[in-house]
Structure formats: C-alpha cells, structure tokens
Amino acid sequence: MKQLIPATVIAVPLLMAAQSALADGEPLYQQNCSACHMTDGSGIPGAFPALADSDFVAGNLEELIRIVAYGRAGMPSFGDELASAELAEILNYIRDTFNDTPSDLSATDVEALKVTGTAKMGREE
Amino acid sequence: MHQQEQTPLAGERDSTGAVTGLLTRRHFLQALGTVGGAGMLMSGLSAFNIGIASAQDRPPPLSGDANGKSVIILGAGLAGLVAAYELGRQGYDCKVLEARRYAGGRCQTARRGFVLPQLGQDDEVCDFDDGEYFNHGPWRIPYHHRSTLHYTQEFGIPLEIFVNHNEAAFAYRDGGGPLNGQPVRQKEIIADMRGHTAEILAKHVDQGALDVPLSAEEREKFLEFLVGEGHLERDSLDYLGTGGRGYASDPGAGLNPGEPSSPHTLAALLNSDLFGIVSSVSGYTQQKTMFQPIGGMDRIPKAFEERLGDAITFGARVTQLQHSDDGVVVDYLDGDSGETRQLAGDYCLCTIPLSVLRNIENDFSDEFRSAMDAVSYTPTCKLALQMKTRFWEVEDHVFGGHSFTHNSEVGNISYPSTGWQGRKGVLQGVYNFGANAAQFSALPRDQRIDKALGVGEKIHAGYRRDFENAFSTAWHLVPENLGGWASWSDEARQHSYPLLNEPQGRVLLAGEHLSYMTGWMSGAIESSWLQIEKLHAMAMAS
Numbered sequence: 001m002k003q004l005i006p007a008t009v010i011a012v013p014l015l016m017a018a019q020s021a022l023a024d025g026e027p028l029y030q031q032n033c034s035a036c037h038m039t040d041g042s043g044i045p046g047a048f049p050a051l052a053d054s055d056f057v058a059g060n061l062e063e064l065i066r067i068v069a070y071g072r073a074g075m076p077s078f079g080d081e082l083a084s085a086e087l088a089e090i091l092n093y094i095r096d097t098f099n100d101t102p103s104d105l106s107a108t109d110v111e112a113l114k115v116t117g118t119a120k121m122g123r124e125e
Numbered sequence: 126m127h128q129q130e131q132t133p134l135a136g137e138r139d140s141t142g143a144v145t146g147l148l149t150r151r152h153f154l155q156a157l158g159t160v161g162g163a164g165m166l167m168s169g170l171s172a173f174n175i176g177i178a179s180a181q182d183r184p185p186p187l188s189g190d191a192n193g194k195s196v197i198i199l200g201a202g203l204a205g206l207v208a209a210y211e212l213g214r215q216g217y218d219c220k221v222l223e224a225r226r227y228a229g230g231r232c233q234t235a236r237r238g239f240v241l242p243q244l245g246q247d248d249e250v251c252d253f254d255d256g257e258y259f260n261h262g263p264w265r266i267p268y269h270h271r272s273t274l275h276y277t278q279e280f281g282i283p284l285e286i287f288v289n290h291n292e293a294a295f296a297y298r299d300g301g302g303p304l305n306g307q308p309v310r311q312k313e314i315i316a317d318m319r320g321h322t323a324e325i326l327a328k329h330v331d332q333g334a335l336d337v338p339l340s341a342e343e344r345e346k347f348l349e350f351l352v353g354e355g356h357l358e359r360d361s362l363d364y365l366g367t368g369g370r371g372y373a374s375d376p377g378a379g380l381n382p383g384e385p386s387s388p389h390t391l392a393a394l395l396n397s398d399l400f401g402i403v404s405s406v407s408g409y410t411q412q413k414t415m416f417q418p419i420g421g422m423d424r425i426p427k428a429f430e431e432r433l434g435d436a437i438t439f440g441a442r443v444t445q446l447q448h449s450d451d452g453v454v455v456d457y458l459d460g461d462s463g464e465t466r467q468l469a470g471d472y473c474l475c476t477i478p479l480s481v482l483r484n485i486e487n488d489f490s491d492e493f494r495s496a497m498d499a500v501s502y503t504p505t506c507k508l509a510l511q512m513k514t515r516f517w518e519v520e521d522h523v524f525g526g527h528s529f530t531h532n533s534e535v536g537n538i539s540y541p542s543t544g545w546q547g548r549k550g551v552l553q554g555v556y557n558f559g560a561n562a563a564q565f566s567a568l569p570r571d572q573r574i575d576k577a578l579g580v581g582e583k584i585h586a587g588y589r590r591d592f593e594n595a596f597s598t599a600w601h602l603v604p605e606n607l608g609g610w611a612s613w614s615d616e617a618r619q620h621s622y623p624l625l626n627e628p629q630g631r632v633l634l635a636g637e638h639l640s641y642m643t644g645w646m647s648g649a650i651e652s653s654w655l656q657i658e659k660l661h662a663m664a665m666a667s
C-alpha cells in the first residue's frame with residue numbers, strides 16, 4: 001500500500017498525480033457505479049450502501065480494494081472486468097470527493113490484492 | 126442426493142453390436158474414464174443422476190404425517206412455490222409471504238400493462254401490443270433440466286421449442302478485418318472454419334506429417350472423418366465450399382441448379398475474429414433441445430399459484446425474522462394496510478435472495494451472517510424491442526436463434542421462438558452482464574434504446590425503421606432481487622456456502638443461490654427439494 005501518509009503531508013507532485021487520477025475517476029465512477037450507488041454516492045437505503053460519508057470507504061484500503069475486485073454482500077466483482085488502474089482511480093475518487101479522504105492508490109496496489117478467486121460473473125455452465 | 130434408484134445401466138454395446146450385459150455403476154464409470162476422458166465421465170455421471178446435470182427429476186418422497194405443523198415460506202419465487210406445493214401435499218400448514226403482487230419471483234413475463242419498478246429509475250411499463258410478450262427473466266429450459274420439466278409435465282404446461290441455435294442468423298464484428306463491419310451468416314463461418322481445419326489436418330495425415338501414431342486402418346478412418354467433417358474433395362482433400370454454407374443463388378425449378386457460394390479464406394476468418402462463434406452453443410446448458418412454455422415463462426408460477434389457493438399472501442414485505450427453539454416469528458409490512466404484521470410458525474423456509482435478505486433484520490449467528498455476505502450477485506440487463514414487422518423472418522429469413530454482435534455493451538440479439546410469420550414480434554435486443562450491465566443501466570432510457578438499435582441496424586436494415594417500443598430491465602435494480610443471480614467465488618463456495626445449506630435453528634434457506642446451477646430455475650427447484658427434505662426430517666424428529 002502506498003497510501004499510508006496522511007493527506008496533509010503529501011508533497012506537491014504526488015498531489016498532482018492524485019488529481020490527474022481524479023480526472024478519470026469521476027467518469028469511471030459515473031459509468032460503472034452510479035446506477036446503484038447514485039451519482040452523488042448517496043446510495044439507496046436498504047439496497048445499496050452510501051459511499052459518501054462512509055466509514056468503510058474512508059477506512060481500510062485493503063478491504064475496499066477487496067470488495068470492488070471480488071464482490072461481497074451482493075456487490076458484484078469488478079476485478080475481472082475493469083483494469084486495475086481504473087479500479088484504483090474509482091477508489092481514489094470516492095474517497096476524496098465523497099469522503100474528504102484522499103488516497104493515491106495505483107494499479108499496483110490493486111494488483112497486489114487481486115489474487116485468484118474472483119467470483120464468476122457468469123452462470124455455472 | 127436422495128431417492129436415486131441404483132439402477133444398473135444396461136450394458137454398452139461391444140464392437141459387434143451385442144449388448145455386453147449389465148454393468149455396475151462403478152465399472153461403468155471406470156470404463157468411461159479410461160475410454161473417453163473427463164468429458165465422457167461427466168456425461169456418464171449424469172446418466173446416473175449424480176453429475177453436474179440437473180441431478181434430480183422428482184421431488185423427495187416425504188414419509189410420515191406432518192400433523193398440520195406450520196411452515197412460513199418467505200418468497201413466492203420458484204423455490205418458495207415448490208416448497209409450499211410439496212409440503213402442503215404432505216399435510217403441512219404452509220403460509221407464503223410474498224413482497225410482490227404476483228407469484229414467480231424472477232420467473233416473470235412482460236405483457237401490455239405490466240409494470241416493473243427499478244431502483245433509481247422510473248417504473249418500466251410494458252407497452253407491447255396485446256398478444257405480444259417478453260420473458261425478461263428466465264427464457265429457456267435445457268432438455269436436461271429435469272426438475273423444471275417435472276413441473277411443466279405435472280401441471281400440463283404446453284411447451285414449444287426454444288431455438289437456441291440458428292446457423293442462418295448472423296455474426297457481426299466491428300474492426301479492421303476483411304469480414305468486419307458487415308453481417309455474415311453463421312453457417313458460412315461454421316462451414317468454412319470446419320472445412321479449412323479439416324483440410325489442413327487431412328493433408329497432414331495424408332502426407333504422414335502428423336506426429337500422432339495411427340495404424341494404417343486408423344489413418345484411413347480418420348481421413349474419412351475429416352473428409353466428411355469438412356466436406357472436402359475426396360481426392361485432392363481441398364475444401365472448396367459446401368452447400369451447408371449457403372448458395373450464391375438458391376437451387377430452383379426447371380433449369381436452375383443454383384449457384385454455389387465460395388468460401389471465405391481462413392486468413393479472412395481469423396483476421397476478422399469471427400471463429401469464436403463456431404463453439405458458441407456447444408456448452409452443456411446451451412445444447413439442443415431447449416423449450417419454452419407457450420405464452421410465457423410465467424405459465425409455470427401461475428400453475429403453482431392455481432394449486433396453492435390462498436396460501437400465498439401478496440404484498441407482504443418481510444422486515445424481520447426471529448427464531449427460537451420452538452418456533453419462528455416473522456414481521457412483515459402489509460401492502461394493503463401499510464401496517465406491520467407478525468406471523469408465527471413452527472418452521473421457516475426463506476427463499477429471499479441473499480442480496481436482499483442481508484438487509485432484513487434477523488437473529489442468525491454471526492458466522493451465518495458473514496457466510497451470507499460472502500456471495501456476490503451478477504448485474505444483468507435485458508432490453509426487448511417490439512418491431513412492427515418481423516423483418517428478420519420476412520427480409521432476412523432468420524427464424525429464431527441469436528445473432529452474435531461481438532458487442533459486450535449490448536450483447537447478442539435473440540429472435541422470438543414463437544409467433545412465426547405473424548405480423549409483429551418482440552426481439553431481445555440486449556442481454557448483458559457484469560460491468561457492462563452496470564454501465565448500461567446507468568444510461569438514460571432513450572440512450573439504452575438507441576445503443577440497442579445502433580447495434581441491430583448494422584445487421585438488419587429494418588431494425589431502426591420498424592422499432593415501436595421497448596421494455597428495459599436491469600435486474601440489479603429490481604428491489605426484490607438486487608442482482609440477476611448469485612455468483613460464488615471458489616473461496617466462498619468452500620468456506621461459506623456449505624453453512625448456508627444448514628439450518629439456523631428452525632430456519633432453512635433455499636433458492637438458486639444454494640445450488641451449483643445458479644441462474645437457472647432448476648437450481649431454485651432442486652435447492653427447494655433438498656431443503657424441504659431436511660425440514661421434514663427435523664419436523665419428524667421433534
């Protein structure tokens with residue numbers, strides 16, 4: 001995990017890197033996640049958890065990567081379908097924009113947690 | 126696995142055609158394993174009802190009188206309906222609580238006036254002409270799903286053939302290859318890929334260039350196979366095309382012998398990436414024969430409903446589930462009065478999808494709850510298009526089957542297997558999964574339709590011209606489902622799945638999610654059969 005440095009001490013170049021990731025993070029989020037979690041991350045109570053003001057999203061990065069990559073609790077797995085860099089950008093976006101908790105996750109961070117066992121998206125053939 | 130008869134399989138025929146006598150199950154399986162390898166072993170296993178096939182063809186025989194013990198069944202999808210029907214016959218007092226106003230769960234059919242609420246979207250209202258319909262959930266029954274076919278037979282539900290493969294339908298791919306950007310009949314690709322492959326192999330065999338030890342006799346037979354398989358010229362072993370790929374102009378009467386068509390080159394097929402369709406429907410669940418109930422898939426739940434009478438309470442949304450040593454208490458929101466009601470019973474069979482159940486208050490153990498959370502659900506969308514003519518039949522001579530679009534945003538186009546040569550028809554213009562489905566459902570409705578038309582019009586001139594109205598479904602946004610079907614990782618199958626098949630006190634779960642046939646009606650039915658047998662054993666022991 002790269003992102004263990006508190007946001008306040010991130011040096012300028014890093015911050016710029018994070019911002020360029022955010023540029024892609026937003027469209028990727030709107031495209032892939034907004035149907036369920038809503039365009040503003042507010043979710044739908046009783047069905048899809050809010051990603052805004054969420055202790056889970058702002059919390060442990062490993063858990064967060066795991067859930068988008070593998071799926072869990074009804075959430076589909078995206079690990080086989082989206083590139084690791086895209087997943088990283090989406091996570092950076094929802095942490096920063098919806099939770100004021102910037103991170104600079106990269107494809108490598110996601111890759112490190114994407115082992116085997118992604119839930120099959122198809123049906124048992 | 127219960128109630129399987131240990132019938133010895135009548136023996137295989139030996140090379141002379143004589144029946145070799147009765148084999149034991151084990152000997153048969155061993156023999157299959159040696160002769161045919163793993164694939165052969167699998168199909169042999171299902172001959173004994175012990176394989177991965179829909180393994181059961183009858184409900185479990187339940188012996189002993191239930192003495193009016195009560196069972197609360199949550200959900201009137203197929204799993205719930207099957208349980209209520211079978212347990213009811215055994216003397217249980219069954220009460221089914223169903224959130225929707227109709228039975229069937231995912232097994233539903235859209236007709237004029239049908240309304241499907243989806244979260245974050247306007248209600249989807251079906252605007253088809255009278256007589257037109259669309260199965261936006263389950264739509265086909267493979268011949269080996271014997272549990273589903275058990276009920277269609279028992280209830281006398283008339284079936285018709287579902288055309289799952291049609292060589293006259295098209296393959297289309299955007300791209301730079303010589304056959305890209307144009308619709309190509311699947312039969313051309315199938316015949317040519319098989320022809321070219323057979324030609325190459327045959328010539329190698331003929332020249333002794335194939336590094337496989339074959340006796341002279343075997344070599345001759347193999348060549349004979351390849352000549353037949355590829356429709357090769359007997360002497361030159363060249364593939365020059367075959368009637369099976371279609372004619373440039375069809376044979377006719379009088380002096381018209383027709384004009385043969387000439388094959389695409391192997392390079393053209395490879396560089397256009399069209400060869401994948403050759404094996405597209407060869408998988409076990411995709412093979413012929415397939416069925417559909419005449420008039421819509423919801424004929425199946427309707428037949429259950431007729432037989433269950435007032436055992437089902439509709440509009441009853443379960444909000445809480447509690448159990449103790451001697452019973453179960455369920456809270457539900459009554460749709461008519463808006464009040465919360467409570468129902469107590471001796472046992473509970475809960476068929477609510479895990480994606481939904483996890484949001485319902487319950488007193489399951491922590492371990493059980495975390496097992497429930499280990500599953501993910503597949504997003505999936507279908508979009509139906511009512512067309513004002515059946516141009517695919519009239520202009521393009523395509524009767525049923527699928528056209529492969531190679532566009533995963535939209536998926537394949539499927540033609541109706543009913544209403545042949547009628548006036549109008551409903552096409553399945555979209556069927557997508559996973560991230561593609563999540564993305565598709567995030568688009569505004571008119572863009573969804575436009576995307577579907579944009580793909581279809583590349584294949585059929587009439588596609589956009591004859592479009593009338595659409596019915597759009599995203600199963601992950603349907604509040605009673607929140608997903609198309611359960612998707613288990615290997616890890617979750619191993620660590621979480623077994624526990625969910627066990628009772629929590631007097632509560633048992635059932636549904637497609639507790640089967641190895643996820644996303645199939647047979648999975649729901651057979652899970653229900655398995656769980657009611659356990660429930661019955663518990664009731665008999667207490």
Ligand SMILES: Cc1cc2nc3c(=O)[nH]c(=O)nc-3n(C[C@H](O)[C@H](O)[C@H](O)COP(=O)(O)OP(=O)(O)OC[C@H]3O[C@@H](n4cnc5c(N)ncnc54)[C@H](O)[C@@H]3O)c2cc1C
Pocket residue numbers: 199200201202203204205222223224225228229230231232261262263264265266273441442443444476477478481485505507600605606608609610635636637638643644645646647648649
């Ligand atoms: C797009 C699609 C295509 C498919 N294609 C095929 C196919 O071709 N062939 C095939 O065999 N199968 C197919 N299937 C799979 C098949 O539809 C399912 O496996 C099967 O119908 C599931 O039955 P079930 O009883 O397990 O669940 P469901 O049918 O989902 O039943 C669960 C029930 O619980 C109810 N419920 C939910 N929440 C509550 C609550 N809080 N209180 C009370 N009730 C509640 C629901 O309303 C529902 O009636 C397809 C499924 C989909 C989505």
